[in-house]
Amino acid sequence: MNIPTSNTQREHADVAGRFIMGAQSSPVPMLLIDGPACNTILMANSSFLRMSGLDSAQIVGTPLASALAGMMDAKNIAYMTKRLALNQPATWELDSICADGSMIPVCVFDFPLFTAGSPEPQHILSFHEPRKAASPSTPTVAEMRSLYAHTPGFIAMSEGADHRVIFANESYKQYVGKSELEGLTVAEAMPEAVEQGFVSLLDNVFKTGIPFHGKGVPYEFHDTESGEVIRHYSDFVYAPVRDADAKIVGLFCEGYDVTKQKEAEASVTTLQTRVAHASRVNAMGTMATTMAHELNQPLTAILNYATGALRLLDRPDTDTDIIKQAILSIQESGERAASIIRTLRDLTDRRARAHAEFQLKPVIAEALNLVRNSCSVDTQLHADIASGLAVTADRVQIQQVIINLVRNGCDATSGLKEQKVTVAAEVTGNEVVVSVRDTGPGLAAESAQDIFTWVDSSKESGMGLGLSICRTIIETHGGRIWLEDSSTSGSEFRFSLPHNLAELS
DSSP states (O other): OOOOOOOHHHHHHHHHHHHHHHHHHOSSOOEOOOTTTOOBBBOOOOOOOOOOOOOHHHHTTBBBBTTTTTTOOHHHHHHHHHHTTTSOOOEEEEEEETSSOOOOEEEEEEEEEEOOTOSSOEEEEEEEOOOOOOOOOOOOOOHHHHTTTTOOOEEEEEETTEEEEEOOHHHHHHHHOOOOOOSSHHHHHHHHHTTTHHHHHHHHHHHHHHOOEEEEEEEEEEEETTTEEEEEEEEEEEEEETTTTTTTTEEHHHHHHHOOHHHHHHHHHHHHHHHHHHHHHHHHHHHHHHHHHHHHHHHHHHHHHHHHHHOOOOOOOOOOHHHHHHHHHHHHHHHHHHHHHHHHHHHTTTSSOOOOOOEEHHHHHHHHHHHTSSTTTOOEEEOOOOOEEEEOOOHHHHHHHHHHHHHHHHHTTSSSSEEEEEEEEEEEEEEEEEEEEEEEEOOOOOHHHHTTOOOOOOSSOOOSSSHHHHHHHHHTTTOOOEEEETTTTEEEEEEEEEEEOOOOO
């Protein structure tokens, strides 16, 4: 038996325990099923045993299909197994054989029960007989209160086109910050739900009968004690509830509070942005002399062309085509200088960027130009990239990865007889794999082991963040980065990204 160790695990275990205790004494026939991987029956309450005529020892611990083989046909069991595999709340009807041998139609209500530390939910199955003037697919309010009052997920149910709440469990009340809901319409109980568009969603589901699935949807309300605006996030579904004539008479809401998950994701994203920014600024510090060197060439050219053009204008027989060519050369050199400044500015820009499709070839060429003058004059930088090879990503971040890897290659080859760094790319399956190979001495075994983990840098101008940030950036884009090879003849780093193949040009 697993003993909960964290506060969160203990809270989930406590909630699940209270839920199962309530199910044991419920008048509604119920089963607790393990995850869909094995579909083993973990609990059968007394109401289910009376309905089925089965003994607890017969079915607990056995697969669902074999336990219910005497109650329903193979087709119904297969359908039930298929629905369980979806891990979503659902209702469906089937024919079941009771203890007295009679065949009756029953409505099965499936509620996934997520608990801490489990990759898959357990499932609560409740069985309901159709009743006159009641929905065949919906438990009564009393039954819902007995079943779902203490579930970890939030559940609520409304009736009528004005969405009058007839049931809301404790999790739902905590999520919306309201203790009094039942008997009121959603608009009366939660005016903020009207302002934020939730009532419009309810209206649409009630009118069309099409369920609405929300993922990571924010909901804001004013805390009555502090007066502060509280924002929660949830994954939820609004589904129609129908009567015996299939007419929509209400709505059912089921979902989970994912606020902590969203806040954690936001914190990680903010941290990644800050650390990536620090890495870029650090890289630019080592390239300060590179900027001066690169700008020196176009600025000197501009000065020379301008001086020559002025001298030509002083001559009475000057050919205007020569002056025009000088002016065009000034324009070209100015654009080159602006491009250098713009590229360096983009690398240190902290603002978030949307992913967009771009060609790898010009991005890699630009990265090599940025690195070239910070490397030894003896270092050869080569690129072998096919035209039309494209990815959808943050262009500047991917370029920063390439710059970091190429700079590392330049450092590795510094002072050697052969100083060469080659960047290549190829399509492998549904990925683009970019490789950076150098002719350095390779990595020591102890260095290779933690190569992508942050460590204090041994470089005077470094922060030890280069490869760690590379990994973060690539993994954020759904790819991976690794050391493909390292020996006395050199090292090769590779990273992969999802592939988009643009038209070849």
